[in-house]
Amino acid sequence: MKIIIAGYGVEGISNLIYFRQKFPDAEFVVADERPADKLPTIPDGVKLISGKNAFSEQLGDADLVVRTASLPPRNIKTRGKIWSATNEFFDKCPAPIIGVTGTKGKGTTCSLIASILRQAGQMVHLVGNIGVPALDVLPKIKKTDIVVYELSSFQLWDLEKSPHIAVVLMIEPDHLNVHTDFADYLNAKKNIRCHQHLGDVCLYHPTNKYAQEVAATPLGKSNDAKCGHCDTLDFAQRYAIPDDDQVYVQDGYFCVQNRQICSTNHLLLPGAHNLENACAAMSAVTELPITVTDEQYAAGLESFTGLPHRLxxxxxxxxxxxxxxxxxxxxxxxxxxxxxxxxxxxxxxxxxxxxxxxxxxxxxxxxxxxxxxxxxxxxxxxxxxxxxxxxxxxxxxxxxxxxxxxxxxxxxxxxxxxxxxxxxxxxxxxxxxxxxxxxxxxxxxxxxxxxx
Structure with a gap:
C-alpha cells in the first residue's frame, strides 16, 4: 500500500505520524510544492517529492493521498483515494461533534462553546484551525467526551460526514484566491449540512442569506429517505432571535424561550458580532443532552477573554x-x-x-x-x-x-x-x-x- 502525505506543514506532520502508526507496513511518500530545503525534516524511510508539480505529476500510483487542508482536491492528480485529516477524524471519532463554520467568528464561537462545557464539568476537545491537529487527539477521545471542531472551507471541501450539531455563522466571499469562485467556497461550506440526518441539529445566522443557503442544503441521498424533497430549513433553527427558540439577547440579558439565562455583562468581548457569536455558542450547548446551569453559562462566558489577534x-x-x-x-x-x-x-x-x-x-x-x-x-x-x-x-x-x-x-x-x-x-x-x-x-x- 502506498500512501502520499500531500502538504507537509503542521497538519502534514500530524498526518504522517498518525497514518504510519495506522499502516506500519505501508510505503509513505511526502509531497510538497516547496523546495526540499524549505520543508521540515522528513523521517527516515519516507520518500520525498518536492517542487512545483509535486501534486499533479507523480501521485498517480498512490492508493491513498492525504491532503493538507488548504490543498484543493482538484489540484491532486491520482488514481487513488483522496482523503484528509478531517475526513479521518469524522470517520473514527467516537464522541459527538459540534462543528462550526462561517467566514469569521469560528474560533471565538468554538472557544465559547468549549468554555461553557468545561464549566459544566464536561471533557471537551477543541480541534481544527484553532486547536492542535485533530488526529493528534483522536486516540485520546472517549464516547463520553464532546468535540468542538472549527471547520474552514478548506476542511469542508470534500467532507463525507457532517457533525451532529452544525453551527453556520455569517458567510461572505473569502479565499477567492484559492477557491475557483464564490460558488466553490459556498459549496464547500454546504458539506457541514448535506450529510446530516433529520435528527441532527443545524443552527444558522438569523440574517445572512448565505448561511441560510447552507442550512437549506438538501440532505445527502444516504440520509433519511422519508425527508424526500422536504424543505430542510424546517429542520434548522436560527440563533440570536426569539422566533426559533434559540438563545437571543433582550434588555441586556441572554435569553431562551422568554427566560433570562444571564446578563450580557458576563461576555467580556466587545462588539455586537460577539453577542451573536455567544448566542450561537449557547444555542449549540442547549442542543446537547446534558444539563448546564445558568451559573455555568455565565462562568463559561466570563472565563473566555478572547483569542489573540481577534479585536x-x-x-x-x-x-x-x-x-x-x-x-x-x-x-x-x-x-x-x-x-x-x-x-x-x-x-x-x-x-x-x-x-x-x-x-x-x-x-x-x-x-x-x-x-x-x-x-x-x-x-x-x-x-x-x-x-x-x-x-x-x-x-x-x-x-x-x-x-x-x-x-x-x-x-x-x-x-x-x-x-x-x-x-x-x-x-x-x-x-x-x-x-x-x-x-x-x-x-x-x-x-x-x-x-x-
Whole structure:
C-alpha cells in the first residue's frame, strides 16, 4: 500500500505520524510544492517529492493521498483515494461533534462553546484551525467526551460526514484566491449540512442569506429517505432571535424561550458580532443532552477573554486605545470591528488581496465617526481608490509596504486622546508577514514601543 502525505506543514506532520502508526507496513511518500530545503525534516524511510508539480505529476500510483487542508482536491492528480485529516477524524471519532463554520467568528464561537462545557464539568476537545491537529487527539477521545471542531472551507471541501450539531455563522466571499469562485467556497461550506440526518441539529445566522443557503442544503441521498424533497430549513433553527427558540439577547440579558439565562455583562468581548457569536455558542450547548446551569453559562462566558489577534485590547498610549484585529482578512470582519466602538477611530487596512470587494467596507467607513484610515500593503492603492470613490471624508494616509512600526507611528500621529486605533486589515498577511499571527505580534510590539 502506498500512501502520499500531500502538504507537509503542521497538519502534514500530524498526518504522517498518525497514518504510519495506522499502516506500519505501508510505503509513505511526502509531497510538497516547496523546495526540499524549505520543508521540515522528513523521517527516515519516507520518500520525498518536492517542487512545483509535486501534486499533479507523480501521485498517480498512490492508493491513498492525504491532503493538507488548504490543498484543493482538484489540484491532486491520482488514481487513488483522496482523503484528509478531517475526513479521518469524522470517520473514527467516537464522541459527538459540534462543528462550526462561517467566514469569521469560528474560533471565538468554538472557544465559547468549549468554555461553557468545561464549566459544566464536561471533557471537551477543541480541534481544527484553532486547536492542535485533530488526529493528534483522536486516540485520546472517549464516547463520553464532546468535540468542538472549527471547520474552514478548506476542511469542508470534500467532507463525507457532517457533525451532529452544525453551527453556520455569517458567510461572505473569502479565499477567492484559492477557491475557483464564490460558488466553490459556498459549496464547500454546504458539506457541514448535506450529510446530516433529520435528527441532527443545524443552527444558522438569523440574517445572512448565505448561511441560510447552507442550512437549506438538501440532505445527502444516504440520509433519511422519508425527508424526500422536504424543505430542510424546517429542520434548522436560527440563533440570536426569539422566533426559533434559540438563545437571543433582550434588555441586556441572554435569553431562551422568554427566560433570562444571564446578563450580557458576563461576555467580556466587545462588539455586537460577539453577542451573536455567544448566542450561537449557547444555542449549540442547549442542543446537547446534558444539563448546564445558568451559573455555568455565565462562568463559561466570563472565563473566555478572547483569542489573540481577534479585536484584542493591546494598550492605552496618551489616551488612545489600541486594538489588534489581525485575524481580520475580509471586509466584513473589518466592518464588525468598526461597529464595536462608538469612539472616533483610526483604522489600519490593507495587505495581500484575496479577491474581496471593499465597496461595502468603504461605505461603512463613510458612515462611521472616523479620524483617519491608513492603508498599507500590496493592495493599498486599490483600497485607497475605493475609499475616495465612496467619498470617505476622513484623512486617508496611503503607505506602500511600510514596516509595522512606521504604520503604528503614523496611526499614533493621526489619533487624538479618546480615540481608538484598530488594526483590522480586511486582507491576508502574506505580502509582508509570515501569517496573521506574525502581523498581529508586530503590531503589538510596535504599540508597546510607543512613548507614553
Amino acid at each position: 484584542k485590547f493591546v494598550a492605552e498610549k496618551n489616551g488612545v486605545k489600541y486594538y489588534d484585529d489581525s485575524i481580520s482578512t475580509t471586509p466584513g470582519s473589518a466592518i464588525a470591528a468598526l461597529k464595536a466602538f462608538t469612539e472616533p477611530k483610526v483604522l489600519i487596512l490593507g495587505g495581500s488581496d484575496k479577491g474581496a470587494d471593499y465597496t461595502e467596507l468603504a461605505q461603512e467607513i463613510a458612515r462611521q465617526q472616523m479620524r483617519a484610515v491608513i492603508v498599507n500593503g500590496a493592495n493599498a492603492s486599490e483600497i485607497a481608490e475605493i475609499l475616495r470613490k465612496e467619498n470617505v471624508s476622513c484623512q486617508i494616509v496611503q503607505l506602500e509596504m511600510a514596516t509595522m512600526p512606521m504604520v503604528v507611528e503614523t496611526a499614533a500621529n493621526q489619533a487624538q486622546s479618546g480615540d481608538v486605533v484598530i488594526l483590522s486589515p480586511a486582507a491576508a498577511s502574506f505580502d509582508m508577514f509570515k501569517s496573521y499571527n506574525d502581523r498581529g505580534e508586530q503590531f503589538v510590539a510596535a504599540v508597546e514601543n510607543l512613548a507614553d
